[in-house]
Amino acid sequence: MKKNKVIAALSRKIYIFYFIIGIIILNWFDPQAIILGGDFGWPQFFSVFFHYSNYIWDSSVNFGYLASRQLASLYPYASFGFFLENAGLSSRTIQILFFYISFATSGVGFYFLSKKLGLKKIGSFIAGVIYMFSPYALIVAWDPVYGVTFPFYCFLPLSIYFFINFLTDHERKNRIIYILLIFLSYFGSSYSNPAYLIIFLILLVLFCLYFMLILKNR
Numbered sequence: 001m002k003k004n005k006v007i008a009a010l011s012r013k014i015y016i017f018y019f020i021i022g023i024i025i026l027n028w029f030d031p032q033a034i035i036l037g038g039d040f041g042w043p044q045f046f047s048v049f050f051h052y053s054n055y056i057w058d059s060s061v062n063f064g065y066l067a068s069r070q071l072a073s074l075y076p077y078a079s080f081g082f083f084l085e086n087a088g089l090s091s092r093t094i095q096i097l098f099f100y101i102s103f104a105t106s107g108v109g110f111y112f113l114s115k116k117l118g119l120k121k122i123g124s125f126i127a128g129v130i131y132m133f134s135p136y137a138l139i140v141a142w143d144p145v146y147g148v149t150f151p152f153y154c155f156l157p158l159s160i161y162f163f164i165n166f167l168t169d170h171e172r173k174n175r176i177i178y179i180l181l182i183f184l185s186y187f188g189s190s191y192s193n194p195a196y197l198i199i200f201l202i203l204l205v206l207f208c209l210y211f212m213l214i215l216k217n218r
Contacts, residue, residue: 014125015108021132022104026096034092035099038145044091046081053078102154107132109158116164131157152196156203163204167211 028035034042043049052058053074058067077098084094107128114124131137140146141153159182166178 014121015111015128017125018107018111018128018132019104021107021129022100025099025103028099029092029096034095035144038143039147040144042091042095043078043081046078046085046091046094049073050078050082099150102150103132105158106137106154109155109161113157113161113164116161152200156200159200160203160207164207164211167208 036042048060052060052067053070056067056071058065058070080098081091081094084097085091089097109128110131111124111128114127115121119127137150137153141150143149162178162181166175166182169175169178
């Protein structure tokens with residue numbers, strides 16, 4: 001009986017398995033190194049990174065340069081990194097944690113989005129796994145050569161899920177919460193690349209039109 005209850009509970013919380021699958025990223029890390037390469041950099045000291053992320057001018061490189069896009073790193077990376085560094089975590093541990101959360105959330109977000117769009121639970125779970133290990137994710141999103149591309153890919157499904165809830169929920173309080181969840185998620189750092197912002201806005205407009213047509217026909 002207890003075994004059946006455990007299985008039933010796990011089936012209701014099937015998205016927890018994404019966090020188990022996410023452990024696979026530990027294989028990406030060398031025991032004594034952090035991931036760097038191409039356009040992808042990682043702060044050695046988050047206290048310094050947090051300081052420079054507060055300004056549009058970065059004087060730490062040569063004679064300085066205009067770093068207006070660096071402001072997008074203030075939240076969440078600089079802020080959370082600064083907090084975790086002060087909590088005693090090393091730069092390498094913080095990177096592993098960020099990668100793990102991002103990777104697992106890509107599956108969780110797509111799972112909830114698929115369920116919201118009408119896919120059954122098992123189908124949604126499989127869709128989330130496919131999204132985590134899609135060729136684009138493995139070849140582009142997680143390749144350091146292309147810079148910090150993974151936040152946009154990983155948190156886009158969850159952000160769209162929140163946005164759909166914003167459109168379909170009639171409670172004003174809940175709608176405010178969903179909007180805040182979009183902007184308080186890791187997704188904010190994606191705005192440092194204007195191309196990602198344009199794609200995101202286009203997707204929001206398309207989903208807006210789609211649900212407007214659905215509600216109009218009811």
